[in-house]
Amino acid sequence: MAEKGCVLVGQSGGPTAAINASLAGVIDGARAAGLRAMGMRYGIQGFLNGRMIDLDSALPNKDSFDLLRRTPSSWLGSCRYKLPEPGTDQSVYQELFERFREIDATAVLYIGGNDSMDTIAKLGSYGRSIGSSIRFIGVPKTIDNDLMGTDHTPGYGSAARFVVTALRELARDADVYDLKSVTFVEIMGRDAGWLAASSVLAEPDLILLPEIPLVEDALVERLSELLSHKNTVMVGVSEGVCTPDGHLVCERTMAHGAGTDEFGHRAALSGTSRYLASMIKGRLGCKTRAVELSTLQRCASHAASRTDLDEAFELGRAGVEAALAGESVRMCAFDRISNDPYATRTALVDVSSVANQIRSVPRSWINADGMGVSEEMLSYVRPLVGKLPPLLTALS
Amino acid sequence: MAEKGCVLVGQSGGPTAAINASLAGVIDGARAAGLRAMGMRYGIQGFLNGRMIDLDSALPNKDSFDLLRRTPSSWLGSCRYKLPEPGTDQSVYQELFERFREIDATAVLYIGGNDSMDTIAKLGSYGRSIGSSIRFIGVPKTIDNDLMGTDHTPGYGSAARFVVTALRELARDADVYDLKSVTFVEIMGRDAGWLAASSVLAEPDLILLPEIPLVEDALVERLSELLSHKNTVMVGVSEGVCTPDGHLVCERTMAHGAGTDEFGHRAALSGTSRYLASMIKGRLGCKTRAVELSTLQRCASHAASRTDLDEAFELGRAGVEAALAGESVRMCAFDRISNDPYATRTALVDVSSVANQIRSVPRSWINADGMGVSEEMLSYVRPLVGKLPPLLTALS
Structure with a gap:
């Protein structure tokens, strides 16, 4: 030595x-x-x-x-x-x-x-x-x-704690008016859905991961069913969610300008939640909201x-x-x-x-319909995030 | 009684x-x-x-x-x-x-x-x-x-505390690479700049308020000067910032589709930071980033x-x-x-x-160039936000 x-x-x-x-x-x-x-x-x-x-x-x-x-x-x-x-x-x-x-x-x-x-x-x-x-x-x-x-x-546990904390609070905010609404909360994770999956601790209605291609009709159907018996639907969605043909959903928000913004620059890959909020508003006619948790996810040491x-x-x-x-x-x-x-x-x-490899969320930890995660995922992430301060139960 | x-x-x-x-x-x-x-x-x-x-x-x-x-x-x-x-x-x-x-x-x-x-x-x-x-x-x-x-x-003090906390952390995140960058952090406040002004506690380089029309050339010049002697520039910008002709800056992000998104819906009024990030990237050629603090500002009870x-x-x-x-x-x-x-x-x-009135940030609390706030604003907001936990001084 x-x-x-x-x-x-x-x-x-x-x-x-x-x-x-x-x-x-x-x-x-x-x-x-x-x-x-x-x-x-x-x-x-x-x-x-x-x-x-x-x-x-x-x-x-x-x-x-x-x-x-x-x-x-x-x-x-x-x-x-x-x-x-x-x-x-x-x-x-x-x-x-x-x-x-x-x-x-x-x-x-x-x-x-x-x-x-x-x-x-x-x-x-x-x-x-x-x-x-x-x-x-x-x-x-x-x-x-x-x-x-x-x-x-x-790094994962802290990012997950911020995501869960934010999603819980956003769910309360979304629930204040007596109307039907769907909120898409966009969570980091281009290639793997671990961080989006951590949102399970905030009990969102659906979780959409890059591991499972998103079929829009299936999403519309699920949301429609959820809205038939509740006012406020929360969806945790990974920025890396893809369509069945292998394209990122967020590419669709750049459809007009072929992936460029108003200055002709290549835009950063965000916009998954904005695309989905707009699509669902069009197809279901309810209020929708898109929230990007952005860079704060990785630096929210508070x-x-x-x-x-x-x-x-x-x-x-x-x-x-x-x-x-x-x-x-x-x-x-x-x-x-x-x-x-x-x-x-x-x-x-x-x-x-380890080098140059990627580990995905196991298929068996994702629900059969691909829009949520299992008890295994919950048990996995809970100790990494730690205990959360309680909130008062929402009025029904 | x-x-x-x-x-x-x-x-x-x-x-x-x-x-x-x-x-x-x-x-x-x-x-x-x-x-x-x-x-x-x-x-x-x-x-x-x-x-x-x-x-x-x-x-x-x-x-x-x-x-x-x-x-x-x-x-x-x-x-x-x-x-x-x-x-x-x-x-x-x-x-x-x-x-x-x-x-x-x-x-x-x-x-x-x-x-x-x-x-x-x-x-x-x-x-x-x-x-x-x-x-x-x-x-x-x-x-x-x-x-x-x-x-x-x-409600203001808590929202301000979240804004300041987030901006301090985002500034650290923006500063990790050895390159020039400008980050625009978009803060709520359609009609008055109080919440954007509270960001002064996080010591951003510039603060842009709805009270002062934004002259793009002046902003470009100030940023250019700042970038000549530092790597990382942070800007706290109100979502309600207007141009001298009275239009919201965020309206410009919707220029292609006349204020509508890809589904033809009227888009929500956000996008000020995205517009400015893209404009500055084009004019100064540096890396830029747009962060919308979004709804979390008003519900971040954590x-x-x-x-x-x-x-x-x-x-x-x-x-x-x-x-x-x-x-x-x-x-x-x-x-x-x-x-x-x-x-x-x-x-x-x-x-x-009180009813149907709006109170603006006093002109005397805003810097002469309209891109920052005074010591009075700092003294006003500090006790409302409360003491913030210290961070380790950044390396120079």
């Missing part, structure tokens, strides 16, 4: 409310081992350009360290940068390993999603090829919860899940411990022992089994 | 996170006076159709009463219904006063915005004309904070201001006390004694000075 040297840590991909808790865990692990902690500014891309920060002087006291644990977004900055294949372009790797040597890096920790695990895999592979002793460990984060090899990912923040910290620390125990090219992960009482243990998985 | 009889209370207009706290205050005031509390379901419109609820049996214990205080939206249901002029159509009034008599109403409290004060004014006027002894009192609520006659309105909830309760209770002291056709209000330490006293104002 190295007494000297340093732990180098970077953050990559989209931020979350818990990614700084993992950073704090890494720093804590380094300090516990008597190692310096250095941070990459703007991920591996910034580091390539010499952007670094000494984390020991940047976080000089317990107050700043504790604040880091609950400050949202990527405090070190992030990047979306894919390393070249080691076989095709070695110059970037030579540059990186020269910089690792300069700071005497013992371990490199990278906190991110499946692209970041690709980075760890490539660094490890190149390192082995040149006989480097540096260990490379991935620490997962993504609100999408779509990484292979782990029960769940840090609604963070305590369990999520604690687990994110724990995984950062476990990453350093694994590296110092000689592990490399691995991702820290969670195995779940039980739902109730909730218990997990940390594990290590090969990054190659 | 009546020992028998009841206090009848209704909620009207758009819900807020604090309107149920006012309802709880009214109920508390009635109980303190030994009077029954009855609630109108769906406001005066539902009441006209015989929709009522006995609040003493609906809230049988302290737990349910305490939950009511912090449950968002209008628990009794709401309406948007304007009473006819008493001089033109008396049948509605005859019907209403017959119902008041049936339940032996001593006082009628109506919690709402300026339309609700119009209701109180008309009921009071008709009541006087027939010699009724029933007292009519308005209890203000609106997240827009645009009522005359009061320092501020319950981010409610403690001061706001307490004041909303206090005003509901003060309304009953005023009615039982013989006051009528009045609205409960706040006079501010000082900003720091924050101190107010309750007051009573004539509803006729």
Whole structure:
């Protein structure tokens, strides 16, 4: 075990409310081992350009360290940068390993999603090829919860807690007038429906996921049936919902301008809820509303899940411990022992089994009609979100 | 003073996170006076159709009463219904006063915005004309904070707290990549900029209000200057911002289809931030993002201001006390004694000075260039929002 040297840590991909808790865990692990902690500014891309920060002087006291644990977004900055294949372009790797040597890096920790695990895999592979002793460990984060090899990912629980909190409150807001209405709440998750599925804790009437192609006639029929016996219908809908022919529903909101907005720019992929609200208003004649939860889902640390923040910290620390125990090219992960009482243990998985993969919500956790989720999904997500403060029962 | 009889209370207009706290205050005031509390379901419109609820049996214990205080939206249901002029159509009034008599109403409290004060004014006027002894009192609520006659309105502080909390977190999220970007955060307030102005507590770079017509060239110039020395620019923008020719900026997002969406429906008035993001992307070439805070602003009780909830309760209770002291056709209000330490006293104002009026942000509280607010605005809103948990200072 190295007494000297340093732990180098970077953050990559989209931020979350818990990614700084993992950073704090890494720093804590380094300090516990008597190692310096250095941070990459703007991920591996910034580091390539010499952007670094000494984390020991940047976080000089317990107050700043504790604040880091609950400050949202990527405090070190992030990047979306894919390393070249080691076989095709070695110059970037030579540059990186020269910089690792300069700071005497013992371990490199990278906190991110499946692209970041690709980075760890490539660094490890190149390192082995040149006989480097540096260990490379991935620490997962993504609100999408779509990484292979782990029960769940840090960031997901907090995003889910915000989604559930918002949807519960929006349902109350939608219910104030004595009229029929359908509210579509648009939830992040382009490829997998984990976050949309978490809305089950707010008890929406329907949940629409990217895993199941949306048949408009079936949706119209279900909503019509629901409206026949209740005033207010709530639908949690993933931004990634597709039609049976494989197109994103949100592409339809851009139909007039062939995917461009009024300036001719390619518009961002949002608008699923707006499309559905407009379609249902036309076909059922009821009031409809579209709510996009937007970027707040991933940075709402004011609604963070305590369990999520604690687990994110724990995984950062476990990453350093694994590296110092000689592990490399691995991702820290969670195995779940039980739902109730909730218990997990940390594990290590090969990054190659995670990199560039996507884990979907299992078909068996989705209702037969594809417009809701099962008890298994509920039991899975409940402990990650944590207890919610009660609201007064609505009047019937 | 009546020992028998009841206090009848209704909620009207758009819900807020604090309107149920006012309802709880009214109920508390009635109980303190030994009077029954009855609630109108769906406001005066539902009441006209015989929709009522006995609040003493609906809230049988302290737990349910305490939950009511912090449950968002209008628990009794709401309406948007304007009473006819008493001089033109008396049948509605005859019907209403017959119902008041049936339940032996001593006082009628109506919690709402300026339309609700119009209701109180008309009921009071008709009541006087027939010699009724029933007292009519308005209890203000609106997240827009645009009522005359009061320092501020319950509901505003909580909405502002959510806006500020969200904007602070979105600013962190926007700052993760090493590139130039402008984020427009769209805030409610069609006619007055109070809620957008509250975002000053999150220290955005610019604030755009409905009070000041937006000159696009001036905005482009200011943003260009800001981007010359910083990466991440945040703009809090009211949904009600207009162009110098008096049109809403958001109308421009509907330019292609003459204000209709892909189904030919009249679209809701949103899209100010989307328009500005697209315009600035075109003119400055930087990354832009549009975030609509949407309906969550008015129902996010999870981010409610403690001061706001307490004041909303206090005003509901003060309304009953005023009615039982013989006051009528009045609205409960706040006079501010000082900003720091924050101190107010309750007051009573004539509803006729409030009904159908709008209070704007004073010109002297807005910067000379019209793209920000002054220290006065900051001092005004700070105590209403309350202390915010600190975040770790961003790296420079």
